[in-house]
Amino acid sequence: MTSVESFSLLNTASGLGLVWHEHEEMKPLVIDFLAGKQARRAQLATTKDEAIARACGLAKHPDSSILDATAGLGRDAWVLVNLGATVAMLERQPKVYALLADALERLYAEQPDYREQFFLAPFASLADAQPASFDVVYLDPMYPKSDRKQKAAVKKDMQMFQQLVGADTDADQLLAPARQIARRRVVVKRPQHAAYLADTKPDGQVVSKKHRFDIYLSKTADQSSA
Numbered sequence: 318m319t320s321v322e323s324f325s326l327l328n329t330a331s332g333l334g335l336v337w338h339e340h341e342e343m344k345p346l347v348i349d350f351l352a353g354k355q356a357r358r359a360q361l362a363t364t365k366d367e368a369i370a371r372a373c374g375l376a377k378h379p380d381s382s383i384l385d386a387t388a389g390l391g392r393d394a395w396v397l398v399n400l401g402a403t404v405a406m407l408e409r410q411p412k413v414y415a416l417l418a419d420a421l422e423r424l425y426a427e428q429p430d431y432r433e434q435f436f437l438a439p440f441a442s443l444a445d446a447q448p449a450s451f452d453v454v455y456l457d458p459m460y461p462k463s464d465r466k467q468k469a470a471v472k473k474d475m476q477m478f479q480q481l482v483g484a485d486t487d488a489d490q491l492l493a494p495a496r497q498i499a500r501r502r503v504v505v506k507r508p509q510h511a512a513y514l515a516d517t518k519p520d521g522q523v524v525s526k527k528h529r530f531d532i533y534l535s536k537t538a539d540q541s542s543a
Contacts, residue, residue: 383404
């Protein structure tokens with residue numbers, strides 16, 4: 318695994334960027350919610366086409382409050398926001414957190430209404446969140462990449478991100494607190510071949526071409542409204 322010291326943050330013309338010193342040929346990684354592929358995906362997103370939206374129950378509850386507890390580059394969170402949800406992002410890697418904060422400030426400067434709908438969580442970990450404080454908790458923990466072909470297919474920006482963050486070795490420990498925080502459900506994004514998080518069979522699933530979304534109902538959820 319590449320060391321964290323191999324990365325640094327740099328102000329660029331586009332915003333705060335992540336630099337990988339071992340690969341100077343790569344452009345700095347900048348998060349941009351207003352332009353590029355990330356913006357286009359969100360603009361074209363529909364509840365019908367996005368498996369994550371169906372898994373989070375947005376067809377029935379489009380204005381859900383969602384905690385993206387493993388926010389990463391914020392790509393899935395931005396899709397959910399564009400489909401009507403209010404999303405708080407939790408990210409524990411300091412450099413990635415800084416990239417998200419910078420991207421949000423640029424978004425707010427252009428479209429200030431998003432301040433109330435899309436923001437960084439005001440707490441540092443799931444342990445600090447209040448019980449039943451979000452309708453949905455979304456988890457997408459980093460999964461170890463063991464297949465060389467799969468590694469080769471990963472885009473350069475995700476390669477950089479994965480090398481910085483590494484695998485979430487404590488991923489199994491996220492499910493229990495997430496189920497306490499969620500009023501309706503916890504949604505866990507997993508590779509098709511991956512074991513269930515915490516070896517816990519989900520209450521339901523939504524399957525896409527590359528991933529599956531395991532659904533765990535909240536302990537206190539009304540089964541008819543979840």
